[in-house]
Amino acid sequence: MSAFRLNLLDFSNKSVATLHFTWFAFFLTFVMWFSLPPLKPLITASLDLSAQQWAALLTLNVALTIPARIVVGSLVDKFGPRAIYTLLLAVSGAILIAFALAQTFEQLALFRFLLGFVGAGFVIGIRLVSEWFPARQVGLAEGIYGGWGNFGAAAAGFTLPFLAIHVYGGEDGWRYAMITAGVIAMLYAVCFYLSVRNTPKGSTYFKPKKSGGLEVTSKKDFVFYVLMNVPMYLILAVLAWKMSPTNLGLLSTATTYVLYVVLLGLFAFQFAQIYRVNKEMLKQGAAEHDKYEFKQVAILSWAYLATFGSEIAVVSVLPAFFMSTFEGLSVTQAAMLGGSFAFMNLIARPSGGWVSDKCGRRISMSVILAGVTLGYLLLSQINAGWPLYLAFAAVFTCSLFVQAGCGAVFAVVPLIKRRMTGQIAGLAGAYGNVGALFFLTMNTFIDIHSFFYMLAGAAAIGLVFVQFLKEPRGHVVEVNEDGTLHKIEVS
Incomplete structure (x- = not known):
C-alpha cells in the first residue's frame, strides 16, 4: 500500500x-x-x-x-x-x-x-x-x-x-x-x-498500567482531567431536568432530586478512581518516556464537540427549519434536506482523515474548523428569500467541513498514547454527545438563527484551541512486558 x-x-x-x-x-x-x-x-x-x-x-x-x-x-x-x-x-x-x-x-x-x-x-x-x-x-x-x-x-x-x-x-x-x-x-x-x-501477527497489544481512569503525567494535567469530567455530569443532570415536572413531567420532583444525588455520587466515585490510577504519579512524578500533554486530549474533545456534536444537533433541527422557512415544502422533502447533512459522512470523514495524514494534523484541523465556522455563519443567513437550491448548497458545503472535522479529530486521537487510545477516544466521543445535548437544549431557548451563530462560535473557539495542538512527531514510547521500551511511529 x-x-x-x-x-x-x-x-x-x-x-x-x-x-x-x-x-x-x-x-x-x-x-x-x-x-x-x-x-x-x-x-x-x-x-x-x-x-x-x-x-x-x-x-x-x-x-x-x-x-x-x-x-x-x-x-x-x-x-x-x-x-x-x-x-x-x-x-x-x-x-x-x-x-x-x-x-x-x-x-x-x-x-x-x-x-x-x-x-x-x-x-x-x-x-x-x-x-x-x-x-x-x-x-x-x-x-x-x-x-x-x-x-x-x-x-x-x-x-x-x-x-x-x-x-x-x-x-x-x-x-x-x-x-x-x-x-x-x-x-x-x-x-x-x-x-x-x-x-x-507479532505485534504487542499495550494495556494501561491501571484501569478506571486515564493516566496523566503531571499534577496540572490531573486537575485539568478532573475538571474535564464535570460537563458530562452537568449535561446528564440537564437530561434529568428535561424529564422532571418542570419540563416533560415524566419524573416526580423527588425522583429528579434522587437522580441529581446519584450523579453527584458517580462523580465522586470517578474522582476516586482517577486518583487511584494517578496516585503514584502525583507522589513521584511520571517517567520521562511516559509523558504526554493532556491538553492534546482536551483540544480534540472540544473539536469533536464542535463538529460531531453540532452535526447531531443540526440533523435534528434542519427538517423543521426548512419546512418553516420554505413554503410548500413537504415533510418528505424537508426530511431529505435535513438528512443530507449526515449523508456526507460517507466521503467527508475519510477525506478529513486523508487530508490530515497528507498535510499535517494541526493545519488540517485549522482549515477545517475555519470552514465549519464560516459554514454555520452561512446557514444563519438562510431565509425565505433564498432559492431552495442555494439553501441546499449552503447545507452541503457546511456539512462537508463538519464531517471532515470529525475525520481530522480521530486522525490524531490514536497518535497520543497507544495504550490509552480507547480511553482518549471515549472522552472525545463523550464530548461529542455532550455538545449535541447542550446545543439541542439551547435550541429550545433561542431562535434558529441564534442557534447557528452559537454553533459557529463553538467552532471558532475550537479553531483557537487547535493552534495549541502539538503536532505528533517522531515516536511515542510504550513499555514491553519485559521492561524494554518500544517505539511507535506517529509521523
Missing part, C-alpha cells in the same frame, strides 16, 4: 479486511441505536404513546451513551477490541429484541435506556483500526471506519420502515423489523469474533 492510498478491494490484506469487518460492526451499532426515530408513527400507534412519552424515549436513547463511551474506552484498552465489540454487538442485539417485544411504556423506557450503551461502539473501532494501520494512513482508515459506520443511522431510516410496512406489515411490523436488526447484530458478533484479531 502507498503512503496515502488504500486498496479497499484487496481483502487478502489483513489490515484492509480488518477495516471492513470493523466499520460494518460500527454500522450495525448505529442501525440499532437509530432504529427508533424512523419507526415513530408505527410505534406510537401500536402502543398509543403520548408526545411526552415519545420525547422521553428519545431522551433515554442517548442518556447512557455519555458514560458508556468512557466505560467502554477503558474496557477496550484493558481487554482488547475483539472481545468488547463482540460482547457489545451480542448484548445490544438482545436488548433491541427485548425492546421490540415490550408491551408497556415502562418496558420500552427501560430497554431504550439500556440500548444507549450501543452508542459507545464507535470507541472500540478507533483502537482496533489504530492497531492495524501506520501513522501515515491512520487518518484515512479511521475516517473510513467512522464515516461508513455512521451511515448506519441513514440505513436504519431507509430499511426499517420498509421492512415494517412492506415486508412484515400489520400492527407488529415494527417489532419484526427491529428483531431482524437485533438478530443480524448477534449473528455478526460471532462472525466478528472469529474473523478479527486485536493486532497484526
